């Protein structure tokens with residue numbers, strides 16, 4: 126068995142022991158292999174692991190150079206039987222190698238064993254002593270282009286990590302979260318009506334007129350800056366800066382203690398946005414002038430129906 | 434689960450019946466092997482995997498996740514809740530579309546009629562409106578939780594970027610819906626919001642013209658933002674959400690532990 130971290134093994138053993146009502150040590154011993162496992166291993170689930178790697182393919186011809194026997198040529202047919210590689214491929218590989226090395230075609234001497242395999246090879250231009258038997262109408266032949274060993278493209282062995290089944294552990298939590306938010310939303314919707322004022326009137330601007338709450342931070346900025354700055358540059362720049370965070374913050378650690386500066390900067394902006402939004406929502410009255418909500422009343426349309 | 438071996442009692446009988454029903458061809462053609470709704474389900478590791486793997490669920494979740502990832506206190510389910518709220522908003526929104534015409538003054542009259550003429554009309558409208566506010570909140574909180582976990586670090590940089598686009602789209606969806614009741618609140622909140630765009634340097638006037646579909650807010654503006662709200666923006670946000678969820682999995686699931 127792969128070496129599983131101690132704590133995971135321990136947790137698993139405890140859970141099993143609890144379920145089966147046996148002492149933990151006994152289960153642990155069994156799991157660490159000191160006693161043969163009586164029941165199934167921890168989680169023999171057909172989990173989403175990579176499929177077991179195909180057995181390493183036999184060494185193919187290009188990897189194992191055919192022994193070019195001086196003048197005699199190569200017995201491709203025999204080699205094919207020996208290595209299990211289709212004859213046509215061996216033939217092609219051998220020729221290609223010879224061509225590359227500038228040698229005469231070593232397969233010429235060989236009677237190209239008129240097997241069906243040859244049919245898949247393109248007719249050799251120089252020699253072709255045996256015309257390939259025609260492929261029957263409607264039969265597709267396949268070419269093996271290359272064999273890549275499994276290890277080169279797949280990560281065969283996975284680090285054991287401490288994982289739990291999505292069902293029931295995650296799905297149950299999600300379901301409960303979903304119910305909770307649905308209940309909250311339903312309750313609010315029963316007791317609080319969405320606001321609806323008079324019919325839209327272009328000639329009569331309410332005072333104050335405020336944007337939706339999530340834009341009130343920006344509207345608040347309008348009180349301090351030129352509209353082009355507050356209304357265009359700051360939001361645009363803010364969004365772009367937000368997108369660039371991962372590319373600017375090159376610190377690889379995710380431990381909060383290693384990220385003090387990043388956390389400080391981000392927190393600063395979040396708190397600033399929150400303050401501006403709260404300010405714009407509750408501390409601005411007619412003419413967008415400063416008011417104390419407890420003295421002058423709240424001018425916050427989104428919560429109109431709650432405040433009344 | 435259902436062991437009912439007909440030990441006489443009415444419960445045994447019911448169990449037998451239910452087991453038979455849940456093993457019927459119709460039922461088993463609906464619920465694939467491993468589903469807990471199928472007859473003969475047993476709680477084995479293999480079946481736990483099948484519940485996800487043999488199911489439409491597999492589009493959203495892997496079979497297993499890191500243990501800390503299911504701790505409620507890690508993600509607070511904020512991403513999931515944002516998505517759920519989006520689903521609720523879609524459903525309630527479709528309901529509202531049955532009763533709403535994006536013209537002036539009909540839009541306002543239709544919204545008024547929801548409260549008086551339509552069964553559950555006001556309730557569904559409330560859900561749609563409060564749900565929208567709530568979604569802005571959950572998406573924002575989701576972003577802050579992702580930041581504090583450093584979950585935007587490689588290989589998740591791009592998913593953070595997708596997230597920022599989702600935040601923008603969420604705000605736009607909410608804002609575009611704001612105009613639709615066509616009352617004083619809608620008109621003037623929207624005016625404040627859209628005049629901000631007109632301050633853009635050089636293009637200011639064109640931006641403003643495009644946003645309100647003319648030189649002045651009018652019924653044309655209403656139609657424009659209605660189409661954006663019910664068609665264009667939801668379509669785009671679904672595309673980006675798909676990429677977002679896909680990347681969460683391909684980047685190795687939820688990040689951490691800290």
Ligand code: HEM
Nearest residue numbers: 508512513515516576584592593596597599600686687688
């Ligand atoms: C419509 C809005 C959004 C939806 C529905 C959504 C949904 C989700 C879900 C379901 C997850 C899985 C983990 C979790 O629940 O926390 C997730 C993860 C993530 N989200 Fe979002 N998200 C949204 C907006 C955002 C925003 C605004 C950002 C950041 C700017 C963001 C960045 C990320 C990142 C980086 C992850 C990976 C977190 C990790 O690996 O721990 N998302 N999102």
